[in-house]
Amino acid sequence: MPELPDLEAVRRILNAEIGGAKIDRVHVMPPLSIRHPATAGALPNLAGDTLWRIDRQGKYLLFMFESDRVLAIHSMLVGRFQYCDRKERLKPGTCFAFDLKGEMQLRYFDSKMMGKLYLLEEGKLARIPRWNEMGPDALDEALTLDVFRSRVKRHAGQTKSVLTNDKFVAGIGNAYADEILWEAGVYPFWARTSLSDEEIESLYHAMKSVLSEAVETLTGRMKADISEEIRDFLKVHRKGGQPCPRCGSPISQVEANRKITNYCRTCQKG
Known part of the structure; x- marks a missing residue:
C-alpha cells in the first residue's frame, strides 16, 4: 500500500512536472467507479480544465483544478500513478488517463480496483466518508x-x-x-x-x-x-x-x- 512517503514523493514530482498544466482530454476505462458523484461519467468534464497543483492529506492525493474542483484519490492497496508518453502501453487495471501537453499522459491504474476516487467541489472534502475523523498529517508542522x-x-x-x-x-x-x-x-x-x-x-x-x-x-x-x-x-x-x-x-x-x-x-x- 502506498504510504505517506510514497505519495508525498509522487506529489512533489507531479507538481514539478505538470502543476499548472491544461487537461486536453480525459480517457476513462471501465469499470472505474467515482464515489462522489456516483458515476465515472463526470470525470471527462475535467477536459479543458487546468490542474493547478497536487496536494496531499494522509494517504489521499488531492488534484486541485482551476474550476475549484478536487479529484481526491486514496490508492488503497495497489493503486499507482504513471506519468508517461501517450504511446506507452497501458498497464493492466488502468482506470483513467489525462492527456497533457507534449504528448504526455497522467494515468492511474489499480489492478484490484480497490482505490477510492471522489470528484468534489473545493471546500467539500468533508463529504468523503470519515474525512473529518482523520487525524493530522504525520508530517504536518502543526503536529508538535x-x-x-x-x-x-x-x-x-x-x-x-x-x-x-x-x-x-x-x-x-x-x-x-x-x-x-x-x-x-x-x-x-x-x-x-x-x-x-x-x-x-x-x-x-x-x-x-x-x-x-x-x-x-x-x-x-x-x-x-x-x-x-x-x-x-x-x-x-x-x-x-x-x-x-x-x-x-x-x-x-x-x-x-x-x-x-x-x-x-x-x-x-x-
Missing part, C-alpha cells in the same frame, strides 16, 4: 511533540496499531510503522498505555525523521517512474532473518491478520 503526546493518549491498543490508525495521525501504514518503531527502539506489541513519556517522545522524533528521510530518498529515486514501489532502503520491514542494522541480531518476523511485522528482539525488547 505536545500535540502528538496529547493525541496518542486518546488511543488504546498495541503501539503499532495506534501508529497506523488514521484517527491518530494520517499517513502511516504497515511498512513505515515498523521503521518508526525500530528507530525509536519501541516494541511493536506493547500496549500504548504502557509507554513512558520518554518512549512517546522517541516515537515522535522517529516518526518525523523516518518519514522525512524516506520522502527525500523516494523523491530522488522515483523521478524516472512514479509507479514504482521502492522499499529496498528500509531497515527492518520485510527484512526478516537479516541482521539488524543496529546490533546485528536477526530481524524477527510475525504475521497476523495478513500483515507482516518486523522488529529486532534485541533493540526492541518486549
Whole structure:
C-alpha cells in the first residue's frame, strides 16, 4: 500500500512536472467507479480544465483544478500513478488517463480496483466518508511533540496499531510503522498505555525523521517512474532473518491478520 512517503514523493514530482498544466482530454476505462458523484461519467468534464497543483492529506492525493474542483484519490492497496508518453502501453487495471501537453499522459491504474476516487467541489472534502475523523498529517508542522503526546493518549491498543490508525495521525501504514518503531527502539506489541513519556517522545522524533528521510530518498529515486514501489532502503520491514542494522541480531518476523511485522528482539525488547 502506498504510504505517506510514497505519495508525498509522487506529489512533489507531479507538481514539478505538470502543476499548472491544461487537461486536453480525459480517457476513462471501465469499470472505474467515482464515489462522489456516483458515476465515472463526470470525470471527462475535467477536459479543458487546468490542474493547478497536487496536494496531499494522509494517504489521499488531492488534484486541485482551476474550476475549484478536487479529484481526491486514496490508492488503497495497489493503486499507482504513471506519468508517461501517450504511446506507452497501458498497464493492466488502468482506470483513467489525462492527456497533457507534449504528448504526455497522467494515468492511474489499480489492478484490484480497490482505490477510492471522489470528484468534489473545493471546500467539500468533508463529504468523503470519515474525512473529518482523520487525524493530522504525520508530517504536518502543526503536529508538535505536545500535540502528538496529547493525541496518542486518546488511543488504546498495541503501539503499532495506534501508529497506523488514521484517527491518530494520517499517513502511516504497515511498512513505515515498523521503521518508526525500530528507530525509536519501541516494541511493536506493547500496549500504548504502557509507554513512558520518554518512549512517546522517541516515537515522535522517529516518526518525523523516518518519514522525512524516506520522502527525500523516494523523491530522488522515483523521478524516472512514479509507479514504482521502492522499499529496498528500509531497515527492518520485510527484512526478516537479516541482521539488524543496529546490533546485528536477526530481524524477527510475525504475521497476523495478513500483515507482516518486523522488529529486532534485541533493540526492541518486549
